[in-house]
Every structure is written in C-alpha cells, then in structure tokens.
Amino acid sequence: MSASDDTTPTVEVVDYSDLRPCPPLPGPLYVDDERLPPNFWSKVTPEPNTGCWLWFACGSADGYGQSFVTGRQVYAHRLAYIVLTGHDPGALQLDHLCRTRCCVNPAHLEPVTNAENSRRGRIRQVTKERHAAKTHCVNGHPFTDENTLVRTEQGRSGVYGIRRCRACNRERMRKLRKLRRESA
Numbered sequence: 001m002s003a004s005d006d007t008t009p010t011v012e013v014v015d016y017s018d019l020r021p022c023p024p025l026p027g028p029l030y031v032d033d034e035r036l037p038p039n040f041w042s043k044v045t046p047e048p049n050t051g052c053w054l055w056f057a058c059g060s061a062d063g064y065g066q067s068f069v070t071g072r073q074v075y076a077h078r079l080a081y082i083v084l085t086g087h088d089p090g091a092l093q094l095d096h097l098c099r100t101r102c103c104v105n106p107a108h109l110e111p112v113t114n115a116e117n118s119r120r121g122r123i124r125q126v127t128k129e130r131h132a133a134k135t136h137c138v139n140g141h142p143f144t145d146e147n148t149l150v151r152t153e154q155g156r157s158g159v160y161g162i163r164r165c166r167a168c169n170r171e172r173m174r175k176l177r178k179l180r181r182e183s184a
C-alpha cells in the first residue's frame with residue numbers, strides 16, 4: 001500500500017461501533033444445512049472458539065480463493081450468504097467481520113459498499129500502526145526486548161500479537177500473591 005507509506009496515523013479517533021457483530025439473520029444457521037450440497041459442507045471445518053466456518057482453501061494466495069462450482073463459479077462465502085440468508089448482496093461486497101477471509105459463516109459477513117469496505121480496511125490498518133508505534137506501556141515502562149512479552153490473541157480484527165509489559169506483569173502477580181496471603 002503506497003498510500004500509507006507515511007507512518008503518521010491520519011485517523012485520530014478509532015471508532016469500532018460500526019463493526020456490528022452481524023447483520024440481521026433469518027434465524028440460527030447450521031453447518032450441514034441441506035440447502036447447500038454435501039460437497040460444499042465437506043470442505044467446511046467449524047472453528048468452535050470463533051464460530052468461524054473455515055473453508056478448506058484457507059492457504060490460497062489472496063486468502064479468499066473460495067470458488068465453488070454450482071453451474072456458475074462463485075465465492076463460497078458469497079454462496080453460503082445468498083443461500084442461507086435468502087438475501088443476494090448484489091453489487092455489495094461481503095465484509096468479513098471476523099477478519100478471517102476463508103470463513104464462510106454468513107453470521108460473520110456483512111454486505112457493504114466498496115467504499116465502506118476500504119474505509120474499514122484503512123481504520124484497521126491505522127489502529128495496527130498506532131499500537132505498533134507505542135514505545136511504552138500505560139505505566140511508562142519501555143517496550144524493550146527484555147521487558148516485552150508477545151502473546152498471540154484472536155480479536156475481532158483477526159489473529160494478532162499483543163505486547164505485554166513484563167514489569168507490569170510482575171507487579172500484577174505480586175499483588176495477586178499478597179491478596180491470596182491476606183485472604184488465607
């Protein structure tokens with residue numbers, strides 16, 4: 001992305017309120033719903049923690065690569081959305097609210113305009129850059145190699161690495177131990 005080569009974040013307030021968990025659905029959705037053929041479902045693996053329905057071609061180049069042939073070739077997530085919600089998004093794009101591009105669960109998809117989709121992409125990018133640009137924790141300890149723990153977490157914008165401050169961690173553990181001693 002050449003437009004974002006400038007490392008100064010251009011969006012000041014990051015507002016996630018528009019990232020609704022899902023559009024209104026006609027009812028609960030099930031894997032193995034008979035409205036889609038068995039050779040569709042045989043390529044789907046439900047992920048219990050996130051609720052994502054992972055399409056088998058997860059590792060493909062663009063992350064989508066989800067074409068499924070039913071007389072015409074369509075993206076699997078689009079096909080699942082159309083068939084299971086009964087709503088054809090037409091010219092709208094289906095935004096993955098779960099940030100998992102290979103997910104075909106219609107509850108994780110929201111029809112949005114191209115402009116809205118790229119606006120959300122920019123917000124997510126800026127948020128990522130702002131976090132990465134922080135040099136100190138909230139308590140002012142530096143994020144040096146020795147003082148930084150990196151943990152992988154699953155958030156609403158996908159899997160990402162979270163930096164934790166070791167000094168703050170130690171302090172938290174110390175307080176916890178003290179509390180346990182006092183209540184023992």
Ligand SMILES: [Zn+2]
Nearest residue numbers: 052098103108
């Ligand atoms: Zn999902």
Ligand SMILES: [Zn+2]
Nearest residue numbers: 137141165168
């Ligand atoms: Zn700290």
